[in-house]
Amino acid sequence: MTESTPVDWELARALAFAAGQAAAGGAEVIPLGEADGRTLAEPLRALTDLPAFPTSSIDGWAVRGPAPWRPVGRVLAGGTPPPLTADGDCVEIATGAMVPEGATALVRIEDSATGGDGRVTGEPRAVPDWRLPGEEAHRGEELLPAGTAVDPAVIGVAATCGYETLQVRPAPRAALLVFGDELLTAGPPGNGRVRDSLGPQVPSWLRRYGATMGSVTGPVKDTLDAHLDAIRSALDTADLVCTTGGTMHGPVDHLHPALAELGAEYIVNTVAVRPGFPMLLARVPGPAGRPRFLAGLPGNPQSAIIALVTLVAPLLAGLRGRDLPPLPQVTAGTGIAGRGDFTHLALAALDSTGRTATPVGHVGSAMLRGLANSHGFAVVRPGTQAAAGDTIGFLPLPLTPGERP
Numbered sequence: 001m002t003e004s005t006p007v008d009w010e011l012a013r014a015l016a017f018a019a020g021q022a023a024a025g026g027a028e029v030i031p032l033g034e035a036d037g038r039t040l041a042e043p044l045r046a047l048t049d050l051p052a053f054p055t056s057s058i059d060g061w062a063v064r065g066p067a068p069w070r071p072v073g074r075v076l077a078g079g080t081p082p083p084l085t086a087d088g089d090c091v092e093i094a095t096g097a098m099v100p101e102g103a104t105a106l107v108r109i110e111d112s113a114t115g116g117d118g119r120v121t122g123e124p125r126a127v128p129d130w131r132l133p134g135e136e137a138h139r140g141e142e143l144l145p146a147g148t149a150v151d152p153a154v155i156g157v158a159a160t161c162g163y164e165t166l167q168v169r170p171a172p173r174a175a176l177l178v179f180g181d182e183l184l185t186a187g188p189p190g191n192g193r194v195r196d197s198l199g200p201q202v203p204s205w206l207r208r209y210g211a212t213m214g215s216v217t218g219p220v221k222d223t224l225d226a227h228l229d230a231i232r233s234a235l236d237t238a239d240l241v242c243t244t245g246g247t248m249h250g251p252v253d254h255l256h257p258a259l260a261e262l263g264a265e266y267i268v269n270t271v272a273v274r275p276g277f278p279m280l281l282a283r284v285p286g287p288a289g290r291p292r293f294l295a296g297l298p299g300n301p302q303s304a305i306i307a308l309v310t311l312v313a314p315l316l317a318g319l320r321g322r323d324l325p326p327l328p329q330v331t332a333g334t335g336i337a338g339r340g341d342f343t344h345l346a347l348a349a350l351d352s353t354g355r356t357a358t359p360v361g362h363v364g365s366a367m368l369r370g371l372a373n374s375h376g377f378a379v380v381r382p383g384t385q386a387a388a389g390d391t392i393g394f395l396p397l398p399l400t401p402g403e404r405p
């Protein structure tokens with residue numbers, strides 16, 4: 001049986017992040033429309049001045065010299081107008097159209113009048129109604145640094161600049177293996193059997209942490225051979241294999257023996273955190289020398305999620321070229337007990353300001369009800385306890401703002 005000293009919780013996060021960073025992929029080129037959630041592998045630079053040409057921001061007239069003006073043509077968005085060569089000439093112009101060379105002002109249609117002789121009069125506004133080249137960005141200017149998280153707005157800026165593709169970090173590919181002969185995959189629990197609650201939820205958490213989800217397999221039979229086969233086959237295509245259950249040393253807990261058989265090297269083997277301490281993260285030799293990872297999530301469902309937020313989230317952040325987000329500081333809404341030498345992660349809900357965290361109920365390690373009512377975990381460090389009003393760390397779940405009241 002493998003005995004190990006539990007690693008401090010903050011150190012465990014840092015080790016997982018560093019392991020991910022060290023194994024992060026280079027760059028790949030993907031179409032803009034597929035880039036949401038990726039990380040820029042190189043800075044995003046303006047390919048031209050932005051706007052790229054003097055652009056009308058109104059519908060009206062581009063005029064030259066003093067009024068009245070004689071209309072000599074029309075320029076629509078998308079066209080390249082001939083220059084206005086003589087004072088007293090104007091062209092009708094549409095919003096978004098290129099302002100002709102020689103124009104001295106733009107006059108809004110509603111600020112103009114056309115006389116019986118067809119000549120136009122009117123007053124330009126004090127603030128010019130056109131956008132100058134380079135107003136938003138100059139050609140070659142860095143708009144966003146490498147390491148920027150790609151979101152829809154970043155995709156929009158890239159499109160504005162004229163990009164069709166982006167150089168981004170590869171998305172880590174994850175697979176999930178669920179261990180436990182006692183698990184049911186359908187119907188209500190009873191007669192010694194429980195429903196697998198991790199197979200259905202862990203892939204969605206992994207996606208929220210930026211992984212591309214591959215196979216989900218289970219329940220895998222409780223034999224060492226079945227574990228080995230399942231892990232080997234998952235490692236064929238995944239950068240990260242998450243397993244659930246079997247992290248302890250019971251009669252049918254085969255994870256540690258399987259890791260030994262695979263020649264895995266522990267990055268973290270048990271963490272000084274409650275709940276969730278039997279969690280582990282290992283590096284497994286992969287084909288073509290590419291590092292692969294196995295995260296062993298404990299079987300108790302809340303403990304499995306704590307292992308995800310503790311080890312898997314930082315690992316994936318490192319693999320994706322992201323930073324490890326610092327823990328926000330919040331105020332404890334009530335007292336929260338410490339757990340001796342271990343860090344206590346207490347499921348908690350934030351108030352509407354997001355600044356006060358109050359523990360919720362139903363938080364046993366075998367329960368999930370508290371998780372579904374929380375925004376994350378209040379962090380009570382070893383040897384401490386929190387009193388109401390104390391400032392403590394808070395580890396958020398990957399929920400979008402407003403998703404959970």
Ligand SMILES: Nc1nc2c(c(=O)[nH]1)N[C@H]1C(S)=C(S)[C@@H](COP(=O)(O)OP(=O)(O)OC[C@H]3O[C@@H](n4cnc5c(N)ncnc54)[C@H](O)[C@@H]3O)O[C@H]1N2
Binds near residue numbers: 182194250300
């Ligand atoms: N002698 C000791 N036994 C245990 C200790 C200990 O310190 N000494 N620690 C307990 C703690 S803490 C945890 S956490 C669990 C972790 O055990 P495993 O990772 O080996 O998990 P299993 O034994 O396979 O399962 C534990 C528990 O969780 C249920 N389970 C498993 N998978 C699922 C799933 N996909 N969906 C729902 N429920 C699941 C399983 O039925 C068990 O009830 O070890 C303790 N034991």
Ligand code: MOO
Binds near residue numbers: 275298
């Ligand atoms: O720490 Mo276990 O992980 O209590 O459920």
